[in-house]
Every structure is written in structure tokens, then in C-alpha cells.
Amino acid sequence: MLTTDNSSRSEAPAIEFRDLDVRFADGTQALRDVRLSVPRGQFCVVLGPSGAGKSTLLRAVNGLVTAGRGRVEIAGTELTTRTLRTLRPRMAMIHQQFNLVTRASVAANVLSGASPAVPTWRVLLQWYPKHFRDKACELLADVGLESKHLQRRVSTLSGGQQQRVGIARAFMLDPIVMLADEPVASLDPRISRETLELLKRESQQRRTTVLCSLHQIDLAREFGDRIIALRQGVVAFDGAPGAFTDSVVDRVYGTDATRTGRLTRVQAENAGVTATRAVVADATMAEPRKAADAVTTEPRKAADAVTTEARTGAVA
Amino acid sequence: MSGSPAALKEWELRPPYNARMVIYAALVLALLVYTGSRVEIGRMLHLGGEAAMSAVGLREESQVGSGLTKIATSLFPIVIAERTPVSRIENFDRNHLPWLAHVETEAHTEQRLNPDTLQMEERHETREVLVEPVGYLMHVLRKMLETLELGLWGTVIAILFSVPLAFFSARNYSPNRATYALARGAVSLFRSVPELISALFLVLAFGFGPIAGVLALGIHAAGFLGKFYAEDIENADDKPQEAMRAIGANKVKTLWTAVIPQVIPQYIAYTLYILDRNVRMATVIGIVGAGGIGQELKGRYDIYNYGHVGTILVIIFLTVFALDQISARVRARYV
Numbered sequence: 291m292l293t294t295d296n297s298s299r300s301e302a303p304a305i306e307f308r309d310l311d312v313r314f315a316d317g318t319q320a321l322r323d324v325r326l327s328v329p330r331g332q333f334c335v336v337l338g339p340s341g342a343g344k345s346t347l348l349r350a351v352n353g354l355v356t357a358g359r360g361r362v363e364i365a366g367t368e369l370t371t372r373t374l375r376t377l378r379p380r381m382a383m384i385h386q387q388f389n390l391v392t393r394a395s396v397a398a399n400v401l402s403g404a405s406p407a408v409p410t411w412r413v414l415l416q417w418y419p420k421h422f423r424d425k426a427c428e429l430l431a432d433v434g435l436e437s438k439h440l441q442r443r444v445s446t447l448s449g450g451q452q453q454r455v456g457i458a459r460a461f462m463l464d465p466i467v468m469l470a471d472e473p474v475a476s477l478d479p480r481i482s483r484e485t486l487e488l489l490k491r492e493s494q495q496r497r498t499t500v501l502c503s504l505h506q507i508d509l510a511r512e513f514g515d516r517i518i519a520l521r522q523g524v525v526a527f528d529g530a531p532g533a534f535t536d537s538v539v540d541r542v543y544g545t546d547a548t549r550t551g552r553l554t555r556v557q558a559e560n561a562g563v564t565a566t567r568a569v570v571a572d573a574t575m576a577e578p579r580k581a582a583d584a585v586t587t588e589p590r591k592a593a594d595a596v597t598t599e600a601r602t603g604a605v606a
Numbered sequence: 607m608s609g610s611p612a613a614l615k616e617w618e619l620r621p622p623y624n625a626r627m628v629i630y631a632a633l634v635l636a637l638l639v640y641t642g643s644r645v646e647i648g649r650m651l652h653l654g655g656e657a658a659m660s661a662v663g664l665r666e667e668s669q670v671g672s673g674l675t676k677i678a679t680s681l682f683p684i685v686i687a688e689r690t691p692v693s694r695i696e697n698f699d700r701n702h703l704p705w706l707a708h709v710e711t712e713a714h715t716e717q718r719l720n721p722d723t724l725q726m727e728e729r730h731e732t733r734e735v736l737v738e739p740v741g742y743l744m745h746v747l748r749k750m751l752e753t754l755e756l757g758l759w760g761t762v763i764a765i766l767f768s769v770p771l772a773f774f775s776a777r778n779y780s781p782n783r784a785t786y787a788l789a790r791g792a793v794s795l796f797r798s799v800p801e802l803i804s805a806l807f808l809v810l811a812f813g814f815g816p817i818a819g820v821l822a823l824g825i826h827a828a829g830f831l832g833k834f835y836a837e838d839i840e841n842a843d844d845k846p847q848e849a850m851r852a853i854g855a856n857k858v859k860t861l862w863t864a865v866i867p868q869v870i871p872q873y874i875a876y877t878l879y880i881l882d883r884n885v886r887m888a889t890v891i892g893i894v895g896a897g898g899i900g901q902e903l904k905g906r907y908d909i910y911n912y913g914h915v916g917t918i919l920v921i922i923f924l925t926v927f928a929l930d931q932i933s934a935r936v937r938a939r940y941v
Contacts, residue, residue, distance in 0.1 A: 352852050352853075354848070354851070354852060374854070375854060376854075377854075378852065378853055378854025379853055379854045381852075381853070382852075382853055383849065383852040383853065385845065385848075385849060387845050388845075389845040389846050389848060389849035390846060390849070391846045391863070391864055391867045391868060393867045393868055393870070393871075394863075394867040398863070398867070402850065402855075402863040402864070403853065405850070405853075405855045405859045405863055406853050406854045406855045406856075406859070410856065410858050410859060413858075413859045413862055413863065414858070414862055459849075463853070469852075
């Protein structure tokens with residue numbers, strides 16, 4: 291499966307997790323034995339209850355968290371402290387809280403997405419090359435903003451518009467991998483759907499590989515080419531959306547899936563779940579390890595079978 | 607209402623203070639009483655009360671009251687005109703007098719020792735003086751402009767010094783521990799030396815004049831600005847910075863695109879405050895010979911020209927007041 295000769299190097303999967311373990315400084319095991327391969331151009335949705343390790347999985351891809359054991363490969367290149375500098379500009383990230391500079395203009399925020407590829411003095415003068423300025427305008431038009439928004443402060447925009455700016459910023463350097471960390475968690479249902487439609491359209495046009503964590507199961511089924519579900523840091527399901535049945539949902543989200551699912555969604559919206567660590571700690575305290583292992587190893591076997599199908603099917 | 611007492615106990619809301627806080631309050635009070643007696647707060651209240659009573663006619667006189675009266679009568683009326691004896695002006699040209707000026711003849715009495723009789727004699731002379739009705743005012747205004755320039759350049763130098771200092775003394779942007787410690791040390795050092803003291807030494811190094819003043823103001827303010835700029839960098843919202851880190855932007859780019867836009871309003875506020883402070887300090891710094899209106903103030907004070915001192919104080923007050931208004935307006939617009 292793994293090809294090593296250079297001619298087919300570009301055909302290496304966009305993201306490859308090899309036995310990835312992530313452990314936080316406080317000892318919490320956030321990810322365990324993650325073995326996944328995401329082919330080019332796939333729209334991959336990551337599901338799981340709060341604290342299951344969705345954010346950690348995404349952040350392991352661009353090195354915002356470091357692997358304890360195992361490794362991550364981006365288009366065939368292993369992610370290390372040395373390759374981080376060159377790999378990071380080839381990946382982009384969309385954040386739950388948008389992570390824009392709200393006092394700065396829309397234009398400045400979108401252009402900042404190109405800053406890794408621009409000399410420092412140009413960034414200091416805010417004098418980006420012409421092709422980047424044109425690209426920023428193009429992208430802003432693509433995501434459905436108007437030219438009158440260009441010089442407006444981000445703080446004057448609505449949440450949906452802000453996330454559009456975030457998406458435009460993320461596509462500035464034509465990334466091969468797009469990491470969307472709960473991109474619609476702070477948006478209302480209608481805007482959520484529109485935003486995901488936009489993200490899917492833009493990434494399909496550019497054949498960008500997307501790893502998108504979500505809380506909404508219905509949206510995951512609708513938009514995902516493939517669904518990866520995490521439970522307590524372990525891959526509990528990996529397969530086509532069609533195979534993500536309600537009984538799988540029960541297994542992933544616990545015994546009373548609908549209730550916990552809604553609860554966590556409300557919590558996420560209220561508290562803006564970024565403090566994954568605290569939640570992970572809570573989850574492990576509430577449920578002893580052994581019980582968790584029993585739940586997670588079972589669906590794994592079933593899921594593996596589906597995965598291979600999904601892998602071959604989704605690329606075609 | 608009908609809940610059990612146990613359930614109510616669980617839900618009790620206590621007042622936000624307790625016995626420990628009362629003890630702390632008592633300790634603070636004791637400290638204030640002790641230190642207050644050492645700085646003669648009691649005597650101040652006593653003398654102040656006396657002055658207030660004499661002012662409303664309940665007392666014959668008071669030390670403070672008479673002192674204040676003496677100050678007021680010596681400072682006012684303020685001196686606006688400049689009178690210069692014609693004999694002291696080189697190349698005096700009667701046909702080309704300065705603006706608004708005219709020549710007056712004044713009687714002049716002088717006590718003189720007659721070398722023949724060894725007696726003091728009064729000699730009556732007349733002499734011509736050039737009177738410039740607003741001459742001294744103009745002179746003070748020119749000095750004030752010089753002072754404003756001192757303050758402005760003190761601020762410019764402070765900004766130039768403090769920007770790199772702030773970068774290196776912000777914990778999350780300093781390249782390593784050594785640069786952080788070094789920059790923090792420099793910031794503290796700059797801030798710990800008062801302008802008046804550093805000006806004293808800088809006058810020795812650079813000689814009398816504005817160079818020493820500008821540097822003294824700049825160095826002190828650089829310490830102040832460096833500290834405050836750095837603290838704002840440290841406290842800036844991390845989310846936009848994380849977005850920049852995620853795509854691999856270096857520290858300078860991250861700082862410039864994700865931090866500076868957030869902190870610009872505070873930076874403007876600090877810088878305006880420093881400008882204001884520098885102008886006020888620039889009026890004082892001349893006392894040790896570092897240029898500006900302070901030099902004039904000290905000179906006049908030393909030769910008992912209290913009327914002239916009055917003019918200078920009025921101009922300083924008006925300038926500081928105007929500056930306050932302007933900076934309040936700028937702040938309202940940009941902050």
C-alpha cells in the first residue's frame with residue numbers, strides 16, 4: 291500500500307496517521323493507536339462526543355499538539371520539528387471561534403493567510419504582492435462576500451460572514467490539507483449548512499483534503515465522504531456515511547446517544563468547547579478505562595471492514 | 607418556601623465579607639494611622655483648619671494663609687512686557703523697532719558712593735528703555751514651544767527604544783529566556799531612574815541644552831512603554847495568534863498581523879499619556895539645565911522675578927490643559 295519511489299510520491303495519501311498516541315502534560319491520554327489514511331480530495335468528517343479527541347486529532351496534523359508515539363505523514367512527508375516549517379503553510383485551519391483579528395479589516399485578515407509565503411518586510415508594510423491581493427478578492431467573492439466588505443472591520447460582520455472570511459483566509463495558499471475544527475459549532479443551523487456547503491464546494495474545486503470535526507450527526511452524514519468517529523481517544527468507527535447507522539451512533543456517543551449528543555452540543559455552544567483536556571478528564575473519571583476499552587474495541591473490528599471499502603470507494 | 611431546612615442550608619448565600627476581612631481592614635487602618643503620623647498628616651490637617659478658619663474670619667491669622675497670600679501677591683500681576691535699557695542693546699536701530707515696541711524715557715534713581723566725600727549720594731538719571739508690551743510673553747511662548755519639542759522628541763525616542771524592548775520582554779515572543787531576562791532588566795532599569803536624575807548626569811555628558819533633556823525623557827519613558835507594550839502583547843487574545851501559528855507564520859509576522867491590531871487602541875492611549883507626561887516633565891527638566899522652559903523658570907526664580915515666574919506657570923498650566931483636551935479628543939476617536 292505504501293509506495294516509496296518518488297514518481298508516485300504525489301499519490302501518497304494526503305494524511306497518514308501511523309499508530310498515533312497523544313498524551314497531554316497532565317497525563318490524559320487524548321489519542322490512542324490512531325491508524326488512519328486519508329486520500330487526496332476526501333471530505334472526511336470527524337465525529338465523537340466532547341472530549342473524544344476530535345480537536346486533538348486535527349491539531350496533531352499541523353503539529354499544534356505533538357505525537358507521543360507513532361507519527362503523522364502529510365503527502366508522504368513525516369511531520370517532525372524540522373519539516374513543520376515547510377509543511378504548515380501547505381495546511382490550513384478553520385476554527386470554531388473563527389480566530390480572526392476582529393479589529394482588523396476583512397482584507398487584512400484574508401491576506402494574513404498568505405503571510406507564511408511572503409517576506410517578513412512585506413508583511414510589516416502590509417504590502418502583499420499583487421497576485422495575493424487579487425487572490426484575496428477572488429476568494430472573498432467566492433465565499434459570497436461583497437466588495438463593500440473588504441475594508442470593513444471583522445467585528446461588524448455576522449458570525450456566518452466571519453466564518454466565510456475564515457474560510458477565505460484558509461484557502462489563500464491553496465492548502466493540500468484543510469483542517470476544520472468544529473467550523474459551524476457557533477453558527478445557527480441554516481448558516482451551518484450554508485457554511486459546510488461552501489467549504490465542500492471550495493475544497494472539491496481545489497481537490498483539497500478536508501478533515502472536519504462536527505457535532506451534528508445529520509450534517510456529518512450529509513456532507514462527509516467518510517466518517518471517522520472517536521470515542522475516548524480511540525477510533526470507534528471509520529467508514530462511509532451510509533454505514534454510520536443509529537446503532538453505531540449509540541455505540542459512539544454512549545448508551546443514551548440522543549440525549550448526550552444534544553447535551554454536548556448545547557454545552558459546546560454555551561461554553562465554546564475548546565478546553566478539550568478538562569472534558570477528557572471528566573469523561574475518564576466518569577467512566578473507568580476498562581469499560582471504555584470494552585466499548586471501543588468491539589466496533590473497531592466491524593468498522594475496519596467498512597473502512598477498506600470506504601477507502602477504495604471514496605477515491606474513485 | 608416549603609423546602610426542608612437541610613435543603614435550604616445547602617443553598618445559603620452568605621454576605622461577601624467575614625471576620626478575616628474585618629481584621630485586614632483594621633490592620634490597614636493601623637498602618638495608615640502609623641505612617642500618617644510620620645508624614646505629619648495631623649499637622650497638615652491642623653494648619654489647613656487654621657487657614658480655613660482665618661479665611662472665614664474665625665481667626666486672626668494663620669501661617670498657611672499668610673504664606674499663600676504672599677505667594678499670590680508676588681506671582682501676580684504676571685509680567686508680560688519686556689523692558690530693556692537701550693544702552694544695553696547692541697546696534698540699536700531707532701528706525702527699525704521690533705513689533706509693537708516703543709521707546710520710553712524713564713527716571714532712574716541710583717545710590718552711589720562718591721569717592722571724594724565717601725558719602726552715599728542719590729543720583730537722578732534719565733535713561734531710555736525699549737518697551738515691548740508682549741515681549742516677555744512671546745519669549746515664554748518660544749520657550750514653551752521648545753519644551754513641547756523636547757516632549758515630542760522624548761516620546762519619539764521612547765517609542766523607538768521601547769518597540770524592540772517590548773518584543774523581547776514579552777514572555778511569549780522573546781526568543782529565549784536570556785533575552786527575556788535581559789529585556790525585562792533593561793525595562794526596569796530605565797523606569798527606575800527618574801528623568802531629573804538621569805538629566806543631571808546626561809547634562810554632564812552632553813552639556814547644557816536639549817540633547818540631555820530629550821535623552822532623559824526618552825529613556826525613562828522607554829522603560830514605561832516597554833513594560834506596558836509587552837504586557838499587552840502577553841495578554842492579547844491567543845485565538846488569532848493560534849490561527850497564524852497553525853499556518854506556520856513566524857513570530858514577527860504573527861505579532862504584526864494577529865497581536866498589534868488587537869492592542870493598537872491601548873498603545874495609542876499609552877503613547878498619548880507618555881507624550882502628556884513628557885511635556886509636563888520637560889517643563890521641570892530644565893531646572894538642571896537640560897533645556898526648555900524650566901531653565902527660564904529656575905533663572906527667574908533665582909533672581910526673585912516672581913512676576914515672571916507667574917507668567918511661566920500660567921503658560922505651563924494652559925499648555926497642559928490644552929494638551930489634555932487634545933489627547934482626550936484623539937483617544938475618543940481612535941480608542
